[in-house]
Amino acid sequence: MSDLLQHPDTGDLLLRDTTRRSRRVRNRLATIWMAGSLVVAVVPLALVVGYVVAKGIGQLTPDWFTKDLPAVTRRAGGGMGPAIVGTLLITAVAAAMAIPLGVLGAIYLHEYGGRGRVARLIRFMADVMTGVPSIVMGLFVYTIWTINRGLSAFGGALALGCLMLPIIIRSTEEMLRLVPDELRQASYALGNRKWRTIVTVVLPASFGGITSGVMLAIARAAGETAPLVFTIGAARKLNLRIFDGPSTALSVQIFGNAQTPFEAAQARAWGAALTLVAIVFVLTILARVISARVARRHNA
Amino acid sequence: MTEPTDTPTPTETADRDSTGIDDRADVGLAVADGSTTEAEEIPSSEIVFDVRDLNVHYGDFLAVRDVNLQVRQHEITAFIGPSGCGKSTVLRCFDRMNDLIEGARVEGRVLYHGVDLYDERIDPVEVRKRIGMVFQKPNPFPKSIYDNIAFGPRLSGSREDLDDVVERALRQAALWDEVKDRLKKSAMGLSGGQQQRLCIARAIAVEPEVILMDEPCSALDPIATARIEDLMHELKNEYTILIVTHNMQQAARVSDRTAFFTTEVNSQSDARTGRLVEFAETRKIFSAPDDERTENYVTGRFG
Numbered sequence: 048m049s050d051l052l053q054h055p056d057t058g059d060l061l062l063r064d065t066t067r068r069s070r071r072v073r074n075r076l077a078t079i080w081m082a083g084s085l086v087v088a089v090v091p092l093a094l095v096v097g098y099v100v101a102k103g104i105g106q107l108t109p110d111w112f113t114k115d116l117p118a119v120t121r122r123a124g125g126g127m128g129p130a131i132v133g134t135l136l137i138t139a140v141a142a143a144m145a146i147p148l149g150v151l152g153a154i155y156l157h158e159y160g161g162r163g164r165v166a167r168l169i170r171f172m173a174d175v176m177t178g179v180p181s182i183v184m185g186l187f188v189y190t191i192w193t194i195n196r197g198l199s200a201f202g203g204a205l206a207l208g209c210l211m212l213p214i215i216i217r218s219t220e221e222m223l224r225l226v227p228d229e230l231r232q233a234s235y236a237l238g239n240r241k242w243r244t245i246v247t248v249v250l251p252a253s254f255g256g257i258t259s260g261v262m263l264a265i266a267r268a269a270g271e272t273a274p275l276v277f278t279i280g281a282a283r284k285l286n287l288r289i290f291d292g293p294s295t296a297l298s299v300q301i302f303g304n305a306q307t308p309f310e311a312a313q314a315r316a317w318g319a320a321l322t323l324v325a326i327v328f329v330l331t332i333l334a335r336v337i338s339a340r341v342a343r344r345h346n347a
Numbered sequence: 348m349t350e351p352t353d354t355p356t357p358t359e360t361a362d363r364d365s366t367g368i369d370d371r372a373d374v375g376l377a378v379a380d381g382s383t384t385e386a387e388e389i390p391s392s393e394i395v396f397d398v399r400d401l402n403v404h405y406g407d408f409l410a411v412r413d414v415n416l417q418v419r420q421h422e423i424t425a426f427i428g429p430s431g432c433g434k435s436t437v438l439r440c441f442d443r444m445n446d447l448i449e450g451a452r453v454e455g456r457v458l459y460h461g462v463d464l465y466d467e468r469i470d471p472v473e474v475r476k477r478i479g480m481v482f483q484k485p486n487p488f489p490k491s492i493y494d495n496i497a498f499g500p501r502l503s504g505s506r507e508d509l510d511d512v513v514e515r516a517l518r519q520a521a522l523w524d525e526v527k528d529r530l531k532k533s534a535m536g537l538s539g540g541q542q543q544r545l546c547i548a549r550a551i552a553v554e555p556e557v558i559l560m561d562e563p564c565s566a567l568d569p570i571a572t573a574r575i576e577d578l579m580h581e582l583k584n585e586y587t588i589l590i591v592t593h594n595m596q597q598a599a600r601v602s603d604r605t606a607f608f609t610t611e612v613n614s615q616s617d618a619r620t621g622r623l624v625e626f627a628e629t630r631k632i633f634s635a636p637d638d639e640r641t642e643n644y645v646t647g648r649f650g
Contacts, residue, residue, distance in 0.1 A: 229486035233546070235447060237499040237553060238476030247498070252489050 060283030100144035106318025121309035141207035150216025157223040198280035200294035206274035211264040218260025222253040255338030262334030272298035401455035411621035420504030425598035442478040443471035479550030483562040487534035499553035503527025508570035520548035540571025
């Protein structure tokens with residue numbers, strides 16, 4: 048070591064530059080800045096979750112999941128059953144409409160449409176649709192469906208489906224783009240037809256990614272409030288007829304209850320918020336598990 | 348080089364190889380089979396492909412022109428030449444893979460046992476079932492080893508026991524002993540050389556007549572390359588093989604006949620078009636070629 052230091056030319060150059068003060072200071076500052084950014088980003092998130100859990104956990108009794116909404120919101124009691132079922136039902140119907148359409152649309156765009164004019168137009172429209180505020184989507188469904196057919200769960204599902212569709216199309220197309228062309232070539236070279244190549248090679252290879260995108264769209268739609276407020280109404284009792292009569296959903300209940308001055312209703316809003324977060328959380332975990340399992344099967 | 352399997356490759360169609368004798372002894376010689384004679388004397392049944400006046404365009408660009416050659420059954424035919432000379436383009440005409448490239452257009456005729464592959468009544472998918480292909484970069488599906496091999500047979504709804512088909516294909520590709528205990532594991536976990544042999548096994552599982560190989564060893568190390576070359580000698584008994592290679596030693600080692608392609612610069616448009624310069628027995632191409640350009644290329648003075 049001392050030999051190295053004493054060498055006239057190279058010794059200085061090779062030594063680690065920790066001795067110079069300005070460099071040490073800059074290094075420290077950059078580290079603090081990055082760590083600070085992380086804290087700033089994580090703190091609100093942790094606060095939101097913590098606050099929702101703390102305020103809402105008291106509501107989650109067995110009655111909460113089974114009973115109808117109370118007739119008078121200012122009094123305690125009743126449950127959130129219809130809203131929980133409503134959220135799940137409306138989201139499921141929306142997903143059932145948007146997933147097949149979206150995935151098939153993306154397959155068309157990437158595997159068939161390519162750089163054609165139609166494909167470019169659809170891609171552009173999907174991008175525009177992604178940016179449409181959800182309340183506008185609700186208004187759209189309100190004018191084409193609710194005005195004629197009245198409030199119903201299906202109206203809400205239509206609005207949520209319209210919100211999900213562009214997200215699914217774009218994320219699925221990105222996933223299809225990630226499938227290497229060599230795999231398609233290998234399949235064609237074995238005498239596989241195009242549609243079958245898509246079914247047997249392209250979709251299995253991109254399944255994990257497509258699932259993640261779809262789940263993201265579902266999670267986002269499940270929490271939407273604005274498009275539901277004026278399409279599904281606010282039912283107090285469970286209504287499983289999706290085309291007929293008002294329904295309700297957790298997000299709508301949060302909106303309605305939180306605005307009241309009554310403590311019982313506000314507590315109910317917190318409970319609904321916690322339930323909704325839990326549902327989205329479970330969906331996200333589910334998406335991770337599914338895509339991890341598929342990935343493991345392919346890359347064991 | 349160890350031979351993992353000493354079981355003879357199962358020949359269902361015994362009439363394909365009348366001698367039944369493994370000519371592995373000839374491995375390493377440029378020309379394995381001394382019985383070949385001039386084209387005119389060959390019975391037409393032995394000619395698998397007869398290419399006549401083939402031109403291939405990509406859009407406005409003429410990639411290769413005036414290709415005439417004949418490919419004989421149970422031979423290995425090598426295409427050599429500098430980059431951009433159109434050898435891969437010509438190879439991809441034999442299984443109509445050029446159809447998948449936007450703007451690609453083929454003129455002339457590619458006769459497969461006398462049938463023009465570019466006749467409008469021909470279904471390219473049916474062509475590809477009979478003519479397999481192995482690519483430059485190993486491209487196994489992200490599925491299990493078993494599912495990779497079973498992929499083709501499943502497509503055609505083969506009634507045969509899939510387990511048998513998979514084992515037979517893997518044995519033929521000299522891969523069975525290495526993977527028999529992990530057939531359900533992903534093919535992505537194999538080494539590059541193993542992946543390429545898997546791709547060969549996948550191609551022969553559908554029992555094609557011809558195997559096209561587009562620089563199959565260029566992504567592999569010398570040991571893996573040697574294994575693939577050994578394998579090609581084995582497969583020759585049952586299949587007709589066409590190989591594109593950048594490696595002249597490889598062409599000299601494995602092939603019976605060699606086609607040398609080169610590029611010509613069009614004086615007006617400055618576009619480079621590939622041409623077939625010389626097509627002959629490999630021994631002749633490498634020892635006494637007719638064309639000076641061939642000689643320059645194989646002796647390393649050009650390209």
